[in-house]
Amino acid sequence: MNIPVLKFDAVIVGAGGAGLRSAIQLSEAGLKTAVLSKVFPTRSHTVAAQGGVAASLGNSEEDHWRWHMYDTVKGSDWLGDQDAIEFMCKKAVEVVVELEHYGMPFDRTDNGKIYQRPFGGHMSNFGEKPVRRSCAAADRTGHAMLHAMYQRNVKANTQFFVEWMALDLIRDSEGHVVGVTAMEMETGQVVIFHTRATIFATGGAGRIFHSSTNAFINTGDGLGMAARAGIPLEDMEFWQFHPTGVAGAGVLITEGVRGEGGILRNNSKERFMERYAPNAKDLASRDVVSRAMATEIKEGRGCGPNKDYVLLDITHLDPATIMKRLPGIREISIQFAGVDPIKEPIPVVPTCHYQMGGIPTNYAGRVIVPDNGSFDNVVPGFYAAGECACASVHGANRLGTNSLLDLLVFGKSAGDSAVEDLKNGKAHRDLPANAADYSLSRVAAIDSRKGGSSVAEARLAIQRTMQDHAGVFRFNDMLKKGAAQILEVEKQVLNLEIKDKSQVWNTARMEALETENLIEVAKATMISAEARKESRGAHVRDDAPDTPEFPNGRNDKEWLKHTIWHRDGNKIEYKPVNLNPLTVETVALKTRSY
Amino acid sequence: MTKRTVQFSIYRYDPDKDERPYMQDISVELDSTDRKLLDALTKLKALDDGISYRRSCREGVCGSDAMNINGKNGLACLTDIDSLKQPIVLRPLPGLPVIRDLIVDMTQFFKQYHSIKPYLINNDPAPERERLQSPEDREELNGLYECILCACCSTSCPSFWWNPDKFVGPAGLLAAYRFLADTRDQATNERLDNLEDPYRLFRCHTIMNCVDVCPKGLNPTKAIGKIKEMMVKRAI
Numbered sequence: 001m002n003i004p005v006l007k008f009d010a011v012i013v014g015a016g017g018a019g020l021r022s023a024i025q026l027s028e029a030g031l032k033t034a035v036l037s038k039v040f041p042t043r044s045h046t047v048a049a050q051g052g053v054a055a056s057l058g059n060s061e062e063d064h065w066r067w068h069m070y071d072t073v074k075g076s077d078w079l080g081d082q083d084a085i086e087f088m089c090k091k092a093v094e095v096v097v098e099l100e101h102y103g104m105p106f107d108r109t110d111n112g113k114i115y116q117r118p119f120g121g122h123m124s125n126f127g128e129k130p131v132r133r134s135c136a137a138a139d140r141t142g143h144a145m146l147h148a149m150y151q152r153n154v155k156a157n158t159q160f161f162v163e164w165m166a167l168d169l170i171r172d173s174e175g176h177v178v179g180v181t182a183m184e185m186e187t188g189q190v191v192i193f194h195t196r197a198t199i200f201a202t203g204g205a206g207r208i209f210h211s212s213t214n215a216f217i218n219t220g221d222g223l224g225m226a227a228r229a230g231i232p233l234e235d236m237e238f239w240q241f242h243p244t245g246v247a248g249a250g251v252l253i254t255e256g257v258r259g260e261g262g263i264l265r266n267n268s269k270e271r272f273m274e275r276y277a278p279n280a281k282d283l284a285s286r287d288v289v290s291r292a293m294a295t296e297i298k299e300g301r302g303c304g305p306n307k308d309y310v311l312l313d314i315t316h317l318d319p320a321t322i323m324k325r326l327p328g329i330r331e332i333s334i335q336f337a338g339v340d341p342i343k344e345p346i347p348v349v350p351t352c353h354y355q356m357g358g359i360p361t362n363y364a365g366r367v368i369v370p371d372n373g374s375f376d377n378v379v380p381g382f383y384a385a386g387e388c389a390c391a392s393v394h395g396a397n398r399l400g401t402n403s404l405l406d407l408l409v410f411g412k413s414a415g416d417s418a419v420e421d422l423k424n425g426k427a428h429r430d431l432p433a434n435a436a437d438y439s440l441s442r443v444a445a446i447d448s449r450k451g452g453s454s455v456a457e458a459r460l461a462i463q464r465t466m467q468d469h470a471g472v473f474r475f476n477d478m479l480k481k482g483a484a485q486i487l488e489v490e491k492q493v494l495n496l497e498i499k500d501k502s503q504v505w506n507t508a509r510m511e512a513l514e515t516e517n518l519i520e521v522a523k524a525t526m527i528s529a530e531a532r533k534e535s536r537g538a539h540v541r542d543d544a545p546d547t548p549e550f551p552n553g554r555n556d557k558e559w560l561k562h563t564i565w566h567r568d569g570n571k572i573e574y575k576p577v578n579l580n581p582l583t584v585e586t587v588a589l590k591t592r593s594y
Numbered sequence: 595m596t597k598r599t600v601q602f603s604i605y606r607y608d609p610d611k612d613e614r615p616y617m618q619d620i621s622v623e624l625d626s627t628d629r630k631l632l633d634a635l636t637k638l639k640a641l642d643d644g645i646s647y648r649r650s651c652r653e654g655v656c657g658s659d660a661m662n663i664n665g666k667n668g669l670a671c672l673t674d675i676d677s678l679k680q681p682i683v684l685r686p687l688p689g690l691p692v693i694r695d696l697i698v699d700m701t702q703f704f705k706q707y708h709s710i711k712p713y714l715i716n717n718d719p720a721p722e723r724e725r726l727q728s729p730e731d732r733e734e735l736n737g738l739y740e741c742i743l744c745a746c747c748s749t750s751c752p753s754f755w756w757n758p759d760k761f762v763g764p765a766g767l768l769a770a771y772r773f774l775a776d777t778r779d780q781a782t783n784e785r786l787d788n789l790e791d792p793y794r795l796f797r798c799h800t801i802m803n804c805v806d807v808c809p810k811g812l813n814p815t816k817a818i819g820k821i822k823e824m825m826v827k828r829a830i
Contacts (some may be wrong), residue, residue, distance in 0.1 A: 039648075039650055039656070039658060040658075040700070040704075040743070042656070042657070042742070042743055043650050043651070043656040043657060043658050044656075045650070045651065045656075047651065047655050047656050047742075048651050048653065048655050048656070057724075096724075097722075097723055097724050100724040100725060101714075101716075101720050101724075101725065102713075102714060103713060103714030103773075103776065103778065103779075105732065105735045105739045105776075106724070106732075107729075107732060108726075108727050108728065108729045108731075108732045109729070110729060111726070112726030112727055112728050112729075113723075113724060113726065114724050137739075140655075140740060143655055143740070143742070144739060147739070148714075151712050151713035151714070152713055154708055154711075154712060154713055155711075155713040186693060215650045215651040215652065215656065216649055216650050216651075216652065217650045248627055249629075251652075251653045252653075328655075331654070332653060332654075335653075335654065335672055336629075336653070454640070454643070455643065456639070456640040456643075498643055499642070499643050499644060500643050500644040502608045502610040502611065502644070502694070503610055504608060504609055504610050504693065504694050505646050505693055505694040505695075505697050506646075507639075507643075507646050507647075508639075508643035508644065511643075
C-alpha cells in the first residue's frame with residue numbers, strides 16, 4: 001500500500017505536560033518538530049493535576065534540594081535511582097521559575113513570591129517535619145501549568161497534529177527508532193512520520209484498573225507501542241493508589257486538602273492516621289495512607305451503610321480558605337459526592353492514580369535497554385519522559401507533586417538530549433521496507449473481524465482482573481491467579497470486533513486500538529507483581545509481612561532491584577538500583593516510617 | 595437514584611454513509627451509580643459503538659465533552675442525568691461544522707483563541723527567580739485563567755454564529771483579558787490594537803448566553819466589558 005510519509009527532525013507523541021515541555025526545547029531550537037496528540041493539547045490528563053509541583057524554593061520557610069532528594073528516595077522505598085533523583089530535585093527550582101516566566105498564574109505569598117503548601121512525605125531537615133514545598137495555583141495547578149505550556153508553544157510556533165493517534169514505533173534492522181505510524185482520526189488515514197528523533201510523552205495507563213482517577217484517554221499507548229517494538233518495561237508492578245478518590249466516582253481529591261489541614265476520619269470520627277504515622281499523620285506518604293485507609297475499612301471501621309469508605313474532613317477550616325485555596329475541590333465534592341465540604345466531610349477511598357514504572361530511560365530522557373550484560377544501552381533516536389517513562393525517580397512509590405516536577409524536568413531533558421543528538425547527528429536513516437504494514441494489519445484486523453469480543457467487554461475484563469488481583473493489598477494466590485487470568489483476557493483482546501466501519505472519527509476503532517495497548521500494560525503489571533516476592537512501597541503482599549528481619553516486608557538483600565519485563569515470552573530480568581547520586585553521598589538504606 | 599431506563603434522541607450523522615443527519619431514538623438502562631450524562635453515553639456506546647463524541651477527564655476540567663443538551667450547551671460529565679427532561683435531546687455544539695454525530699470541527703474556535711496571542715508577553719530579560727506579583731494583582735486573574743476551552747460559550751453566542759471568522763467570541767476575549775489583566779504582561783497596547791475593530795471585540799452585544807452556559811461559572815461578558823473600558827481609557 002502507498003502510505004504517505006511526512007518527514008520531520010523530531011516527532012513528539014503526546015501533548016500533555018512532558019510532551020509540551022519537550023516541544024518548547026525543540027521548537028525554540030528551530031528544529032522541524034511534529035507533536036501528535038489524541039486530544040487537543042489542553043485536554044491531556046496533566047490538566048487534572050491539582051495540588052502543586054514540588055520545588056525547594058524556600059519561599060515560606062527554609063528548604064533545600066537535598067532534603068527534597070532525601071524525601072524522594074525515602075518515598076521511593078529506596079527503589080528510585082539516586083542519580084536521577086538528584087538531577088530532578090536540583091533542577092526543580094529552575095523549571096518552576098521558567099514556568100512562572102511562561103505566565104503560569106501561581107498563587108502568591110504576601111511578598112509576591114510563588115505560594116507553597118505542605119504535601120505528603122515532603123519534610124524539612126531529612127525527614128523531621130512537614131515543609132511547604134508544593135508550588136500551587138489554587139487546586140488547579142495542572143490546568144494552569146498545561147495551559148501555560150500550550151501557550152508557550154503557540155508563541156514558539158510548534159506544529160501540532162491534533163487528534164492523531166500514534167499506532168506503532170518504527171525501528172530499523174539495527175534497532176534505531178526512525179519514526180512512528182499514526183492515524184488521523186478525522187479521516188482514518190494512516191501516515192508514517194519519518195524522523196531522526198522520536199520522543200514518547202504518552203502518559204500513564206491508569207485505565208487498567210476499574211476504579212481510577214485517570215481520564216478515559218490514559219490507556220498506556222506509548223507503553224503498548226514500545227512493548228510491541230521489543231522495548232522492555234521497568235517496575236510495572238508499582239502503581240500508586242491515591243488515598244482520596246471520591247467514593248464511587250473515583251474522581252481525585254488532592255492531597256493539598258490535607259496539606260491545607262484536612263483530616264481523615266473513620267466511623268468513630270477518630271483521626272486514625274495518628275496510629276499509623278505518629279509524626280507525619282495525614283501527610284504521610286501516599287502508599288502508607290492508602291494502606292491505613294484500606295486497613296480501617298477491612299477491620300470494620302469504614303463509614304456509610306456498607307462501611308466501605310472513610311471521611312476526609314475540612315469542616316474545621318475557615319470557609320474563606322476553602323474558597324480561596326480549594327475551590328475546585330469544593331466543586332468536585334458537590335458534583336461527584338453530593339456534599340459541600342464546608343459543611344460535611346467527603347467520602348473517599350484509595351483509587352488507582354499513577355504508574356511509577358514505564359519505559360526505561362536515563363536521566364537525560366534517553367531510552368535504555370538491557371543487552372550484553374549492560375542495562376544502559378541507549379536506543380538511538382528514542383526518548384521518553386513523564387508518566388510513560390521510568391527514569392527512575394519514583395521507585396516503588398511517588399510523592400505527591402513529584403509527577404508535575406518529573407514531567408517538567410524530564411520533558412526538558414529529553415528535549416535537550418534530542419536537540420543535542422540532532423545537532424550532532426546525520427541525515428534521516430532509511431525507513432524499513434513496508435514500515436506501516438504492521439499497523440495496517442492491526443487496523444485491518446479490527447475493521448474486518450466477525451464474532452469477536454466487544455471493546456466494552458474486553459476492557460472491563462482487563463479492569464476487573466487488575467482490580468481484583470493487584471490492588472492496595474496483594475495476596476500470593478490472587479497474584480498467581482491474576483497472572484494466569486490476564487493471559488486469558490489477552491486472547492479476548494486479540495479478538496476484538498467493532499460494528500462501526502466508518503473511516504470518519506471512528507471512536508470504536510480508536511478504543512479497540514487503545515485496548516490493545518492497555519493489555520500490554522496489564523500483563524506487564526500482573527506478571528511483574530507476581531514475581532516480586534517482597535513488599536516495597538506500593539507493592540505490598542501478604543506473604544511478605546512486617547518482621548524484625550524484614551521491616552515493612554522489604555527485603556533489600558534479594559529485591560533491591562528493578563524489574564524489567566519483556567513482552568516476548570513474558571520474560572523477567574532484574575537490573576540493579578543506582579544508589580550513587582551525581583555529586584552528593586548516597587541516601588543510605590533505612591527502615592521507612594513517617 | 596435507582597436502576598432506571600432513560601430515553602434519548604441523539605443527532606447522528608456519519609458522512610461516510612449518511613446522506614443527511616437524523617435524530618436517533620434510543621433508550622438505555624442505567625445503574626444507580628450512573629449519575630452524569632457521560633455515564634449514560636458510555637452505556638449507550640456499549641449498545642451502539644458508532645455513537646461518536648469526544649470525552650476524556652470525566653470531571654469537568656479537560657473541556658472535551660461539550661455538547662448541546664436539551665437545547666443548552668454544557669459538559670456531559672457535569673450534567674446530572676436526572677435533572678434532564680426526557681427524551682434527552684443531544685446535538686452537536688451549534689454554529690460549528692459537524693464532523694460526525696456530536697463531534698464538531700473546532701478549527702475556527704481555536705483560530706480565534708490563537709488570534710489574541712494567548713501567551714504572556716514580557717520582553718525584559720528573564721530574572722533569575724520568579725517575577726513578583728502581589729496576591730491582590732494575582733487575584734485579578736481569578737475567573738479568567740480557569741477557562742477549559744470547551745467552546746460552550748462561543749457556540750451559544752449569536753454574534754459568533756454570524757461572524758465566526760471575524761468576531762473573536764467570548765472564550766477568546768476572556769483569554770485576551772486574562773493577559774491584559776496580568777501585571778507581568780507588557781503588551782497592553784498591542785493587545786488592544788489587535789481588538790480595536792468593528793468585529794473582533796465590538797460584535798459582543800451583551801446577550802450573555804456565554805455566562806449562562808459556562809460550565810466553570812466564568813463571566814466572559816464582564817471580561818469583555820473590562821476590555822472595552824480599557825479601550826475608552828486609552829482613548830482619553
